[in-house]
Every structure is written in C-alpha cells, then in structure tokens.
Amino acid sequence: MRKLIPSWIRVIVIFFIIFGLTEFIIDSGEKPAFIEYPVVSLFLLLVMLILIAIEAIIGALENVMLLKLDEEAKARFLAEKETKYKFTWIKNIYKKLAGGKPIEEEAEIILDHNYDGIKELDNNLPPWWIWGFYASIVFAAIYLIRFHVFNGENQYDELETELADAKIAIEAYKKTAKNLVDVNTVTVLTDASDLSAGKTVFETNCIPCHMSDGGGGIGPNLTDKHWILGGDIKSVFKTISQGGRSGKGMISWKQQLKPLEIAQVASYVLTFQGTTPANPKEPQGNLWVDESTQQTTETNTTQIDSITTTN
Template identity: 65%
Template structure:
C-alpha cells in the first residue's frame, strides 16, 4: 500500500473515512456532527493526532530496522523497494500516455528556438485528457445554449416553483395523517371510536366541573341545546376550547395544556351532547342557533 499511497495521502483518507462514519451515525440535524457536538470535534482531532503519530512511529521503526541491516540486507531491501509492482507500473505507464509528453531523454526533439535567459520552451502537445475535456465543454455549452436560450427550457426558477408545488402537496398529504398539526382551519369532526373515547376521558378530567357529565351545564353553558355563545360547529368549538371563552368570565385557553389532537378529540366528543336531554339542563345561552350540519 505504501508503494501507491504515501503518508500524506493515507492519513487524510483514513481521517475522512472516520469523519464520514461519525457524520453518518451521529444524529446532528442540519449541522455537521463535528460542528454541533464539541465532543465529536475533540474526538476527531484526537484521531488525527493518533494517525499522524502512528505514521511517524512506523516510519521511525522502519528506518531503525533498515539501519540495523547489514550491507546485503540493505541491498535486498533497496532492490525490493525500487522494483514497482505490475499494477504500479501499469498506472505509471497509463498516466504518461494520458499526458502524451516526451520523456526527458527525448525532449531535445521538441525544444523551440525561444530562449529567455537560458530558459527554453518545449513544444509538448496538450494532454489528451485536457483536450477531450475542452471538446466536451464546447459540446455541452452548445447544447446548453440551444436548450435554455433558444428553446426556452426550464431554468432553475421554473424548477424551484415546481419543487415548491410538490412540497406543498407533500405537506398537505402529511397533514392528513399528522393529526397533531390540526388547527382551527383544518379541524374536522373525529368519528373513530378511539378518538371519541380519548375525548371522553379528556372531558371527564377537565370539563365535567363546569359542564357536568351529561353536558347539561353548571358554571359553564349547556352543551345539549342548539344555542352557542361563540359559535357552533367543530371549527368554532375547537377555537373556543383552544383559545378560551369570553374575556373575564369565559373558559380558560386549553391550548397551554392540551395538544391540538386532544382539543380536536374533546371537541368532537362534546358535540355529541347536541340534542340529548340532560338531567338538570341549564337555560340556553347565546344567540347563534347551531344548524343540524354545523358539526360536519
């Protein structure tokens, strides 16, 4: 491995492999792990120091072992070190072909007449990799020009608008399944048994003291009649439970202690009192008559 990758290549490669593994396994949100977590940064610095120290120790040990050899051993070591492997020889040969340059012993064939204070200029050909890259860039530029400036192809602004539209659709789809994102504008009556049971438990724990168990009303208004002080229907009831009732004498705002889903559940549950007969119903309050379909 040392024949192909010197220490100044090996150390950074190993370091960034370790860094990549840490970044992959450490959940650090949008920021890189080594920025958000100071302990990770210190660990990475420690790893880098260990790698550099290891390379230095190995190099020192190799030098000590080399110096301990006799002349024949040093000769065998030097011969083995100087003999490149087949792969290394192929890489070196391929690299020279890609450069398409003359070897040093043949440079006299391509020396130009220019002479600047003893500095001579060689007439080397451009490296094929550079030349082909240049040709490819020209082809790309022509295609780009025709697509975006002649045929008005979608540019980055159009792509951004498309991504915004796709994101908006994705958000709406997500909201359909994320019940805790419900608000006054998106709430709907919950009809599943599990939601109504949860709403009943919330009602018993928080609302019975003012509205009674059967919704007949006490300190709070009657929930069984068809009149509502702040508006009927799931949206108005959700808003009233969330934001509270009338200033100074109304219900507290439950949004501080209940999640949006819980408010939707208890709102859906108490709407079921509509039309039922309470044991001791309180007199109707409010001027808004709740239509039959207002809870839908």
C-alpha cells in the same frame, strides 16, 4: 504491480469501478440500480467472485513455479518482477498524458526566440488537456440538445416535483397524525371511537360546570342554539384550548389536554345540540347560525324562487 498492491485491494477497486459505471449507465432514479435491479447485483457479485478466483489461480501458479526454481533463480525472478512493476506503469501513464518530448529530442522543437539565454520550446498541448477540451465540447452539445432543444427536466422542475410529492406525503401523514390538529384545521369528528374518547374527557373535566347532559350549571347550556363565543367546531375548539372570556369564562385547557383530545371533546360537545337536558339553564350569548349553512340555504331558496317565477 501485483507485489505492490495486494490482490484483494485490486479486486475491490475493480468491483467498485464496475459498480459506479453500471449505476451511471442505468441511472435508475431515486433508488440505486442494484436495489431496483437485483439481477445486476448478482451479475456484479459473480464478476467479483470470478476476479477473486483468477487472482487465487495466478497466485497459486506463481507459487508452484517458484517451488521448482533453485534459490538463485527464485531470487533473480523476484528481483526482476519487483523492478519491472515498481511504479513504471505510473511513469508511463504520466508521459503519455504530458505528451512532452524527451530531453534528448528537445533540439527538434526549440524556437528561434532567445531572451537573455532563455529559449522557448514549441511543445504541443498535453493530451490530457486536448481530450478534456474535446470532452467539454461533447458535453456542451449534449447539454444544449437535452435542455434547450428538447426542454429536458431541469433542477427547477425536479424541485417542483419533489415539493408536490412532499405536500402529498404531508397530507397523508396528517390523516394518520390527528395530534397535529389546530384551530385552523380542526373538523368535526364523527367516528364512534373519537366521540367515545371525547365523552370520557368531558365526564372527567367538564361535568362540574356543564352537567353530564350538557344542561349547564356554572357554565352555559350546551344544548340550545345560543353561544357566547361561537358554536361551530373551530370556535368550540378555540374556546376549550384558549379559554373563555378573560376573568369570567372557562379556563384554558391546552396545557392539560392534547390537541386531539380537544378536538374529540369539542366534537362530543356539539352532539348535545338539539337534546333535552333535565334542568336546562337559560340561554346565554347570541343565537348562533352557521354562516356556511345559511348561505347554502339562501342560495337554494333563491334558485327555487327563480325556477318558480320562470314557470
């Protein structure tokens, strides 16, 4: 066998067998055991080095022994070695796994049945089948106890855990990826850097219609409380992105501006509320009242009236 399989191949095979068994036994979760437990990696590396050293020593000893033999003895040794290890181990393993009787002994297990000269042997089940059957029984018992008695985590539980982790990861990513913002997720940006970027976009694209102070020109006044298409951040974002009223409103800017830039300029536009422009344009549209703020105010007023009545 040493002659048929090079030593370096045997060492690698043995190493990966140990590698797989260790990983299976430790079962450290998502990360491989050899990353989570560096000591295990060092131990297996040491084992591989020892195996290589043993192979080298055995090979060196054989070479020294061969040097001491004459040509005839050397040829006889190599011939015996090749004959001894020439796949006999595979044949022996096969015989043990098959478990059948040799042809010379089949007379002991011939049954009385005879069908046109065809007789039947009373062979036992092959050992590989029997041990496989026993292994399946052991596996079934462990599976039953693990998942049906102690309600162990199954693939559905693992899926739910992974989905929950994925949602958390997506939310964390969205916090750092502002360009994913859309009309449904946009919120008022208050950071100085965002407002400064929004001011730059406004001064580059919006001044011709709304004036630098938001007082309005061709476009409406942005400082009063009257809005044509809504005055909350979502409405302003949508108006900038998709444009105003068809045929007479503002053009769509979604081709020229990124979602983050639209959110920044929309937030900057809302900072004009309550300011006094130099030449304010007459109000256009309807008086805008934030429904959420109004509901909060009405609730607080109702609570105060209730407390006053009680007192």
